[in-house]
Amino acid sequence: MNNMERRKKFYICLGVGTIAVVMIVTLGLIPVYLRATSKPSVVEEKCVPNLANDKISLAQVSLLDADEFAFNNAERSITIKLECPILDVDNYTIFANGEPRENTNHTKDSIMLSEFSGGATLLSLFALDTYGLPIFTSFQLYFGLITMPVRIFYANGTVAFNVVVNLNLTDNPRISQSGVTDDRGMITFNHVPPLTISIFAHTKDNQIALAGIAPSESQISLTLIPFNDGKKLNEIENREYLSVTTVGQSLQTISRSFITQANANEAYIEYQFVTSEVPGGYFGSQFNDYFSVTLRSEKGNFITKTDSMNGLGLGAFEFATGATGWSNLTVKVGSTPEKIRFDVGVSNVGDGAYPSTVNIRKYGADQCDDCEKECVKCTSDPMCSSACLNPPMRSCAFYLSCMETKVSCGADGYALGYGFNYCTKFSNALQSFSSQGQTWIWNTMNCLQNALVSPLKNCEKSCSTLRQIAFNAHPKCYIDNGVCNLPALDWPSIVTIVGKDLLTLDGFIQALKTGPQCIPTILQRINTQLQQALTPAKKIALLIVKVWFESL
Known part of the structure; x- marks a missing residue:
């Protein structure tokens, strides 16, 4: 009798005050996996394990009506979808930020959930498939209900249409929403989470607008900053020490322009973020101060970096001073001299207390070869910074x-x-x-x-x-x-x-x-923990983990 003819299936049964694992040996194949010809379909065959080797379910798990890299509607139901209908519906549990989700609806290939609070949610699934193999997966999702209108203006006060506007979470800049302004200069962002966001707008003629705020349903108005606006131009690299500090909750900026030298291939700015929120004890709070650094060339190339206190992580700061290490932002340039401009912004978020600052200690251009390990010609290489x-x-x-x-x-x-x-x-x-x-x-x-x-x-x-x-x-x-x-x-x-x-x-x-004694030690601790008072959801999760360890 081969592995496909003799399968082990685990049922985790919850009783009053007790929990047991029952092993049932079944003969033959369960008809749900088969066509009428008793031959697995192409899709189902992907999920049929070799029980001698496979320790984790082969079923791929995905999301419907939700996206890990988008703003999700907190009022919309979502579905966790299995590639094949092999969910053991008696043996699964789901957690949201460590708390069990009760009363979910399910089929053999789907689990439906609804009603999410705004913000970050780590959704975790523990399950067995109908072959008795564990399914472990998680999704980091961001939910919101805020509808946020943004309006973009030119420096002369007229509305700016057909401008690309990007909205990003500063805690995770990969989470974003973008669009283009209409003929009123308006764009509306939907399902925005109640977390610090950065706004960055850019036009085809190299103008930008930026902000870092706590989102709200009130209109946000931003004014574009032209590439040429009469700001100070330094004909050669300038090593002067500059800084910009918050005042209230409005965005504070500083800008400079310079000309690169011949044969350079990168322009750079070296900066440092300092916030008194860290020594003040507000790391991880809604007072998540923001900064932005942008480099633009007269040829239209640009790069922007936005971040926040929480997004950088507490370890990025010296706690006593609230200062990060020094970081570089670079943009590619041509071998002939060209004009470069940087714009640095910083703002308080949540209130106007506890100021934050961005320091700039040098900017200019480098000749960066394909590989230069000594940080002499190419000081702007990220691997030349202490933080890297x-x-x-x-x-x-x-x-x-x-x-x-x-x-x-x-x-x-x-x-x-x-x-x-x-x-x-x-x-x-x-x-x-x-x-x-x-x-x-x-x-x-x-x-x-x-x-x-x-x-x-x-x-x-x-x-x-x-x-x-x-x-x-x-x-x-x-x-x-x-x-x-x-x-x-x-x-x-x-x-x-x-x-x-x-x-x-x-x-x-x-x-x-x-x-040394790694798996036996873990299993011993799991067995001891299972004798303690646990919620049903935690018991199911721990027993499924135990199934996996025992299979090793």
């Missing part, structure tokens, strides 16, 4: 400001597709972890970032190689920082965040198996 050479603890900024800036691999590369994505999920799920688990998160995240410093510094440019280096670091970083000794209730959060990408990685599984 020594990634700070308690921050996910390395993946955007260092790795993706140094080697742009796009949405499917490791920096954006995995590193920043999962670092953000872990940081948003901190409250679901024990204090020991929180320490493990930050130590592990920092270990993973440090593993990438040397290859980036040594000019590794292959996206696939960088991805392999990064994933190879996961087992050691997880084990060395004590994953085997974490409390049992930390494990459901870990497995649902890392999901298939890591749980099916041979190196990670092998590290768990070879770590």
